[in-house]
Amino acid sequence: MKIGVYVCHCGINIAATVDVKAVAEYAKTLPNVVVAKDYVFMCSDPGQDMIKEDIEELGLDRVVVASCSPRMHEPTFRKAVQTKGMNAFLFEQANIREHCSWVHEDREKATEKAKALVSAAVAKATLLKPLEVMEADVEPSALVIGGGIAGIHAAIDSANAGYKTYLLERDPSIGGHVAEMCKIFPKMNRAACLLVPKMTEVLTHPNITVLSYSELLDVGGFIGNFDVKIRKKPRYVDPEKCTACGECAKVCPVKTDDGKAAIDMPYPFAVPRTYTINPELCLRFQGEDCTKCKDVCPEGAVDFEEKEVEEEIRIGTIVVATGYDEFDASLKPELRYDMYDNVITGVEFEKILLEAEKTGELKVNGKEPKDVIFIQCVGSRDKNVGNEYCSRVCCMYTAKQATMVKDLVPDSNVTVCYIDVRAYGRGYEQFYENAQKKGVRYWRGNAAEVYKDNGKLVVRAENTMLGDPKELSADLVVLATGMTPKSDARDLGNLLKVPQSADRFFLEAHPKLGPVNTASDGVYIAGTCQGPKDIADSISQASGAVMKALIPLCQGKVLIEPITSVVNEEICSGCRMCEKICVYDAPTFDEERGVMTINSVVCKGCGSCGATCPSGAISMNHFRDQQIFAQINMLST
Amino acid sequence: MEFVDEIIETGGPILGTEHIESLRVCMQCGKCTGGCPSGRLTAIRTRKLVLEALLNMRDEVLSSDELWLCTTCYTCYERCPRNVKVTDITRTIRNIAAKEGYLALSHRMASSYVVKTGHAVPINDANKENRKKLGLPEVPPTTHTYKEALQGIQSLVKKTGFDELIGFDWETMNLKE
Numbered sequence: 136m137k138i139g140v141y142v143c144h145c146g147i148n149i150a151a152t153v154d155v156k157a158v159a160e161y162a163k164t165l166p167n168v169v170v171a172k173d174y175v176f177m178c179s180d181p182g183q184d185m186i187k188e189d190i191e192e193l194g195l196d197r198v199v200v201a202s203c204s205p206r207m208h209e210p211t212f213r214k215a216v217q218t219k220g221m222n223a224f225l226f227e228q229a230n231i232r233e234h235c236s237w238v239h240e241d242r243e244k245a246t247e248k249a250k251a252l253v254s255a256a257v258a259k260a261t262l263l264k265p266l267e268v269m270e271a272d273v274e275p276s277a278l279v280i281g282g283g284i285a286g287i288h289a290a291i292d293s294a295n296a297g298y299k300t301y302l303l304e305r306d307p308s309i310g311g312h313v314a315e316m317c318k319i320f321p322k323m324n325r326a327a328c329l330l331v332p333k334m335t336e337v338l339t340h341p342n343i344t345v346l347s348y349s350e351l352l353d354v355g356g357f358i359g360n361f362d363v364k365i366r367k368k369p370r371y372v373d374p375e376k377c378t379a380c381g382e383c384a385k386v387c388p389v390k391t392d393d394g395k396a397a398i399d400m401p402y403p404f405a406v407p408r409t410y411t412i413n414p415e416l417c418l419r420f421q422g423e424d425c426t427k428c429k430d431v432c433p434e435g436a437v438d439f440e441e442k443e444v445e446e447e448i449r450i451g452t453i454v455v456a457t458g459y460d461e462f463d464a465s466l467k468p469e470l471r472y473d474m475y476d477n478v479i480t481g482v483e484f485e486k487i488l489l490e491a492e493k494t495g496e497l498k499v500n501g502k503e504p505k506d507v508i509f510i511q512c513v514g515s516r517d518k519n520v521g522n523e524y525c526s527r528v529c530c531m532y533t534a535k536q537a538t539m540v541k542d543l544v545p546d547s548n549v550t551v552c553y554i555d556v557r558a559y560g561r562g563y564e565q566f567y568e569n570a571q572k573k574g575v576r577y578w579r580g581n582a583a584e585v586y587k588d589n590g591k592l593v594v595r596a597e598n599t600m601l602g603d604p605k606e607l608s609a610d611l612v613v614l615a616t617g618m619t620p621k622s623d624a625r626d627l628g629n630l631l632k633v634p635q636s637a638d639r640f641f642l643e644a645h646p647k648l649g650p651v652n653t654a655s656d657g658v659y660i661a662g663t664c665q666g667p668k669d670i671a672d673s674i675s676q677a678s679g680a681v682m683k684a685l686i687p688l689c690q691g692k693v694l695i696e697p698i699t700s701v702v703n704e705e706i707c708s709g710c711r712m713c714e715k716i717c718v719y720d721a722p723t724f725d726e727e728r729g730v731m732t733i734n735s736v737v738c739k740g741c742g743s744c745g746a747t748c749p750s751g752a753i754s755m756n757h758f759r760d761q762q763i764f765a766q767i768n769m770l771s772t
Numbered sequence: 773m774e775f776v777d778e779i780i781e782t783g784g785p786i787l788g789t790e791h792i793e794s795l796r797v798c799m800q801c802g803k804c805t806g807g808c809p810s811g812r813l814t815a816i817r818t819r820k821l822v823l824e825a826l827l828n829m830r831d832e833v834l835s836s837d838e839l840w841l842c843t844t845c846y847t848c849y850e851r852c853p854r855n856v857k858v859t860d861i862t863r864t865i866r867n868i869a870a871k872e873g874y875l876a877l878s879h880r881m882a883s884s885y886v887v888k889t890g891h892a893v894p895i896n897d898a899n900k901e902n903r904k905k906l907g908l909p910e911v912p913p914t915t916h917t918y919k920e921a922l923q924g925i926q927s928l929v930k931k932t933g934f935d936e937l938i939g940f941d942w943e944t945m946n947l948k949e
């Protein structure tokens with residue numbers, strides 16, 4: 136065996152703390168090492184050429200580079216050795232920068248440690264085995280989960296790139312939160328004007344299939360070949376027949392507080408454009424014999440017997456865009472949301488404003504409000520309710536709603552209680568200033584409590600600029616409730632193997648280097664399911680996520696790292712412990728032979744099974760027990 | 773009426789509505805207070821005056837002593853990042869305060885000199901000396917030179933009610949009490 140060792144200076148990053156020449160000299164004394172050199176930048180072209188020449192001239196069959204973290208340059212050096220016909224997995228890297236020079240000051244001791252790290256890497260290299268990267272074909276289609284503004288844009292981008300795209304939405308219509316909004320900051324476009332053309336495009340796009348009123352049941356397979364099971368809930372109305380004439384809703388005896396019938400459409404521009412029966416409201420599903428809608432429907436579209444349908448589809452990659460939930464204001468009891476009907480949330484006020492824009496009159500519970508107080512940061516920046524983060528949109532949507540109140544009721548008194556105003560986006564500071572120009576009064580101080588005095592609401596809040604608490608009277612209080620992760624994010628995350636961050640939103644692979652990737656290969660995240668953001672940021676992220684999701688589809692093949700677990704069938708007792716521990720479902724039991732087999736395409740090489748196996752039958756390719764013990768041996772001598 | 777609107781209505785016709793309306797967009801950054809040269813020596817806190825005006829604290833603002841501690845140097849006016857016309861707003865608020873009888877004694881004194889001499893700061897020996905050094909006539913071409921013009925000023929003072937405003941007694945040719 137012939138091993139070459141190369142010690143990098145990394146400019147002065149390593150060389151300033153570690154005597155690199157001494158390390159190289161020491162490496163020459165190690166078993167099987169035939170050449171050891173040091174160089175200022177091993178990753179540079181001359182550095183790589185040095186390795187390549189030695190492979191050729193000295194016939195090296197193992198290469199060790201002592202430099203930075205393998206996360207940084209392992210791919211670089213693997214490629215370099217490959218060009219000379221060496222198997223990429225016969226390369227080993229010793230990290231003498233992050234693990235040594237960057238964390239130590241004593242040159243002598245750091246040099247000793249670097250020597251030890253190199254000797255361990257050489258010991259491991261001696262035992263390395265060649266491995267082959269596997270390839271798998273890719274199903275040329277994408278699934279977007281969640282039909283809000285992010286999911287809609289993701290689906291359109293993917294479909295426009297020429298790929299079959301499924302858009303899965305759990306509600307009767309796509310559209311998400313934006314569909315029920317009035318105007319959109321900072322340009323004050325109508326929400327419908329932003330949304331409806333895109334919803335129509337989704338509906339008519341030849342590459343998009345909308346799976347609305349449907350849920351994800353199960354996900355199997357791996358990047359390039361996900362097998363997805365979907366449940367379509369019964370609408371009790373045939374969307375093919377329904378013309379959305381609305382005759383049914385007129386005769387339906389059920390009317391909710393917000394004017395909805397048991398058979399209805401969520402909004403006039405719903406996509407798909409069809410009515411849906413809500414079995415929780417429909418009298419027939421409560422045991423009564425009502426058939427009014429069915430009788431009146433001119434198209435014969437109503438079908439009380441419709442059953443749910445399960446469907447399986449094969450998908451190449453997945454974009455998750457499942458959005459957010461509104462913070463539950465009743466968790467802040469001191470704000471009395473549950474107690475007074477003129478204490479409402481931002482989302483509720485959005486709907487009221489939508490109505491007001493139509494009629495030109497702002498009415499809350501039948502009355503025009505004159506003293507309106509907005510309370511920001513409700514449920515955000517608040518450890519008390521477990522949400523440490525800023526929801527990022529409430530400052531701006533409050534400025535928007537406050538401005539709209541001033542426009543609709545010019546003689547109103549509008550006050551915003553705030554901690555600080557975060558107006559970070561383009562045009563946002565100007566938007567905030569404009570609210571002030573319109574006469575909106577900014578009151579710096581987190582409102583402490585809301586109560587009633589003589590029938591009128593009182594907001595008690597310190598003005599931290601004055602240093603005094605005051606009582607402000609109001610006839611409408613709007614709570615700027617923030618965003619929370621979907622209540623079922625954990626379930627969906629488990630299905631997709633996408634972890635949540637400490638704040639419970641889905642976690643990206645890396646905040647800077649992998650902002651739309653996840654720990655699950657082939658699954659990407661976009662929009663507010665990843666963290667609070669506004670519409671512009673949601674759409675940008677959606678485009679970014681789709682770009683990433685399309686790469687495997689364009690390539691048509693995915694490469695699969697051979698660093699997976701392997702079962703020694705002679706030792707495996709078939710106890711099936713590993714099957715339970717693996718989150719990727721990689722081990723399966725071979726009934727015939729009574730042993731486990733590993734689906735190496737799915738295996739991530741995390742090592743959980745290896746650690747669990749009571750018989751020691753499982754080891755990890757490239758991190759075999761003997762290899763690791765050899766390393767430890769060298770470090771402990 | 774909200775105090776903010778009153779300020780705009782008072783100052784607007786003199787200095788321009790948009791000019792005075794800039795008051796609304798103060799973001800309470802404190803640039804004005806931090807840089808106020810008067811504030812280094814006196815109790816004036818400019819940002820707080822602006823805030824109190826915005827929060828409808830009319831009585832507090834009008835009766836405050838600080839209102840009169842601004843030297844109208846215009847430092848804050850020039851530096852305000854939101855282009856709030858701070859000094860002109862202060863002057864407008866003073867106009868309102870004066871009408872309500874809050875004019876500070878020092879300002880009444882200065883005003884009485886205008887009635888008596890045509891100058892808020894009449895010439896003295898030191899200034900005469902300075903003028904000479906600069907090559908200017910020792911006495912400026914104002915009421916100091918043209919004594920007869922003082923009569924014109926005094927009739928203007930009477931016509932506009934400025935004498936009433938500052939409490940000027942024509943008998944003693946001094947402030948009342």
Ligand SMILES: Cc1cc2nc3c(=O)[nH]c(=O)nc-3n(C[C@H](O)[C@H](O)[C@H](O)COP(=O)(O)OP(=O)(O)OC[C@H]3O[C@@H](n4cnc5c(N)ncnc54)[C@H](O)[C@@H]3O)c2cc1C
Nearest residue numbers: 281283284285305311312319320457458459662663669670
């Ligand atoms: C009161 C208020 C006012 C706002 N005003 C503005 C504004 O003026 N301007 C602005 O830029 N931003 C505004 N925002 C922010 C805006 O709402 C979000 O940026 C935007 O809605 C994010 O879109 P999304 O697609 O990520 O999520 P969502 O709108 O939440 O859409 C997610 C979709 O996924 C679906 N879904 C969820 N889970 C599943 C599942 N498991 N399976 C299938 N489907 C699922 C949901 O039904 C929904 O249709 C406001 C927010 C609030 C609360």
Ligand code: SF4
Nearest residue numbers: 581582583584597604
């Ligand atoms: S400042 Fe007031 S509310 Fe806050 S912790 Fe202290 S006593 Fe409680």
Ligand code: SF4
Nearest residue numbers: 798799801802804852
């Ligand atoms: S500098 Fe301008 S914006 Fe800042 S506190 Fe003073 S007036 Fe307000």
